[in-house]
Amino acid sequence: MGCMPASPSRASAPFGALDFQLVLLRRMADHNADLVDDARRDLGVSVAEMREANRRWQAMARSPRSRGxxxxxxxxxxxxxxxxxxxxxxxxxxxxxxxxxxxxxxxxxxxxxxxxxxxxxxxxAPGAPAPELRTVEDLTPWSCTVDEAARAFAPARPMEGTAPTRWGLLFEAPDARGERRPYAAEFTWGLLQRVRE
Structure with a gap:
């Protein structure tokens, strides 16, 4: 599928909240491309615009004149x-x-x-209800944060992620039949992406 070039107006506009959401999505696309595509379409932006937002964010972070x-x-x-x-x-x-x-x-x-x-x-968010996490089947992509999974399936052991915005957890959880098994969960920007046995 071809991508349209990034909109000149977006590329030259100040980097804002929409662009930052695209940066979050760009990192999540490695694990959940379909979810990212749906979210990107909901935002009304192209794949090229998502890549451009990520490029701009990386350039700002690496610039010698970069702010903190x-x-x-x-x-x-x-x-x-x-x-x-x-x-x-x-x-x-x-x-x-x-x-x-x-x-x-x-x-x-x-x-x-x-x-x-x-x-x-x-x-x-403060006051927002946390998801009910009882079995590994409850751990679907984007369903929970690192803290929530660690609390639900304590004691969980943190693992080093494969990139600065990634985290991992090792834990045991029951499956649908109630059998406890070891799992590894991967998170990007703190949001669950996938779980493997």
Missing amino acids: AASRYRSALGAPQTARRTIGDLECEALRWPVPLWPELRFEVLLAPNGAVWNEWLVR
Whole structure:
């Protein structure tokens, strides 16, 4: 299938929330191309526009004049909701933005006390109901976040991801017959992409 070139107006417009959603989708396309295509069509953009948004984001991140990661997110997504979070013995500032593609989620950036970005991923929005995760069959693509899967199937062991925006979890879960088996789950930007035995 041929792709139309990126719209000149989008390529020259300021990088915004729509473009950032395309960056999230671009990374998820490796695992769930059909879901990404559906989401991209819902947003009314082409494959070429998704690639161009990702190219622009990477160029901003790698530029010698690049702002810090937190500033890039503020520039693209606007003013965040802020909260304090304690993880282990580290207290962080959490910056959160709504993501229209996933209204029940927020994009969260955790800042260390020195202002450095410690983590960046999708989390459940405060007050939004978490999914019910009882068996491995409940773990469908895009159904839950890293934290939710880790809590549902504790004790889960984190695995290093294959790229900076990817995470993994090793855990045991019952299947539909109630038999517990070991599984590995892969997440991109904190959102579940696939589970394998």
